Amino acid sequence: MNTRRHSMYTKVTAAALVAMLLYAQAPLNGTVQAASGAGGQTEAGGSQSQSGESQSAVRMSLAQVNDSIPKGAKLSSRQALQKILDLMPALSNVKVNQAEYGNSHSYPSGYEKYWDISFAYEEVNSSYGFGAKVDGVTGDIINVYLPDPIADKIVPAGNQRIMTRAEAAEKAQQFALKANPGMTGDQLQESEGQIQPNTALLGKSQYYFNYDVKINGLPSSNETINIMVSKTGSVTSYSRSMSHAAYPSAEPAISADKAKELLVHRLELVPAYLPDQLYGSTKKTYSLSYVPRPETLGPLDAVTGKWIDTGSGTALAGPLHREVKGSGQAFAAKRIQSEQDAVQRVKAAFGIPQGWSLERASRDEDRLQGRTVWSVNFTQEGQSRFIGFPDSIWVMVDESNGQIMSYSWSQPSQSGSPTGKKALPAQQLDQKAVQLVYQTVPNASKEWKMEGVVPTGTDGGYRYNFQRYVNEMLVVGDTVSLTLAKDGAVQSFYSSAGASAAEFPASSKPVRSAAEAKDILISKLSMQLSYSRIGGFSSASGADLPESNKLTYIPQWDKQPLSYYTGVRDAAGNIVNAMDNRKAAGQAKDIQGHAAEKALQTLLEYRVITPDQDGSVHPDDTLTRGDWYTLVAKALNPDMVNTISSANPTLFADVKQDSPYYNSIASLVSYQYLKIDPAAQLHPEAALTRDELALELARYLHYDKLTAFFNTDQDVKVNDAASIKNKGAVMLSLRLNLLSAEGGNFKPLEKMTLAQAAEVLTQLVELEGQTDTSRNERY
16 A cells, blocks of 8 residues: 655745735725724624624725725725834825735635735826735734835935844834734744845845744734835835634643654755756856755654644655656657757646646746746636636746746645546556656656655645655755646646756765764754644635644754755764855954955945955955956846856857856856947957046946047046046046046056956945936845
């Protein structure tokens, strides 16, 4: 008999960082100004809702706010709007397009007692639609944000001091408490271990704050607050996730020591290829490490002492390590040459249901993975795409080899058996899952293992997880997830496999044993008592999985949930997390006492520079032009993700894909600092002079065309003006205090050092909000 197996536990971070509600452009009927009071309120439809009643609500849609209170609510739309404006006065003069009550705008619907206020901001040639949400019973703000055109207008001008993160954190906490009047400060706990977007040194960047909202004194995966604060102190985005399901007692039946004992007994570490960072780079460096076997992880039920799956709430079984042995034709690579090729590839792999037809197909760039793909969409014939959530199938196919990277069949109108066929036995579904992977994934029988099977809920389907192994080493990040309905129809398929053998270390023989690695990891682990969310979403076939909360213990390392992305480096024995693409700010031993120490330390803190293995940054070394471009690219985005299409292997005549400066320069192209010109020379290896730096600064500020008009010696008042090539750019740099002229001499041919460049970059920070053009924005 086939024992059902279960997959890895992955903590779901609730709430998107930016809660943006986009609405179709509609006539702006109902311009409403902020109401100073809420007098004359009436209740529309009966008595207020009471605790324990249904989460659904009678829906109401208004062209403008008024004082009516819908059945089950305690606030009118006017009161809800006023709460938003009290938090964000910058929205006071923005038009209100609509007020809607009783629609959660989510699937499945769940709690519906919200007021959705739809705003429409208009400029001369454009308009922006966005929304905010308020709980119609408690008055708590659920989400609100300021679009860039509005936020830009409230950035303080002049010599506004940039806030420190600590100051911004205080501002964020005050905002959160004002948005939730019933909340107290001791309920908010910043999620120190959560991976957050990076704050860049340059441009319009933000501070990001993620808070756990404690329930019964414990953190909950269902209760979070996310806030963005600009460097000048304006809150630009706020969102809150919360649970309306009941919470059990906070008293566990087993102790934390017992929970850790159970973890030690269950946890299994396996040798693996672990990337330096999983996301944020198309090129990864892998090292030999030991990581937890995925299916040995999960939250521990603090009452029963059983390891559980957070999707279904069912108990996790032991590890599964099943080979992929299919029959017939295995995956064969074939380049996709046309739309027809892409469609045929999809039909051959998964088939398309009868009555479905091609809606669209397009050739796109998957810039994060650095590949060209075909995006294919099928829809059901005779179905209106403009009504509700239409059933659809979305597929992405790798152009280079025809591999299907993702397949998603969205069916909000159905549940259970999408094809109408009878349910298949579990063992038959298992065999079909293995056969599909065998036919659609390269080297499936040699490199892939089925690691887990999880029931998808009440609809009778299953989710299958597959893991890649090379040289008997688990490849972290290379996974396949496949969901089958009970009749065997493919509901979803996702492949994240992308590592090539050339990226792996030459040796695949670990230095230490798995037992030694486990001892290192266990010594750093703790068990965090918290509430875990169970269910609360729809399966691929549309069946609702009810939401509930369980008291659990979560294995943690460095204040983060333990996952198979956390590994023990084999040689060094240190613990790292491949999901954390932030590298800790380094400490440089050769900047103490340096004249530019403060500026250099700032660059270290923002990860613009990092010390070498000796702990040095070499502040007085001469800078090349390519070094300057790298500094600016990392100052704009410390992870410097290359978003340039692979169709542009040559950016400049001397900057091709094998150039060490390629990613830096490609990143600056996406920020519109540089423009691709394959016929031109950029000279990235040449030393950077002060004259050239002045021109680069004018280009960064988008004043290079303007400064070209100022080309006489009289335009730049220094003794050595005659020897300056870029006179207008030098004039601008002097006026903006980016560069200086000592003793009346600019010294245009003097070569720049890292320390000098650091001081220039920190001076650029002071210009934030004071120039005519905005940086740190990609096209």
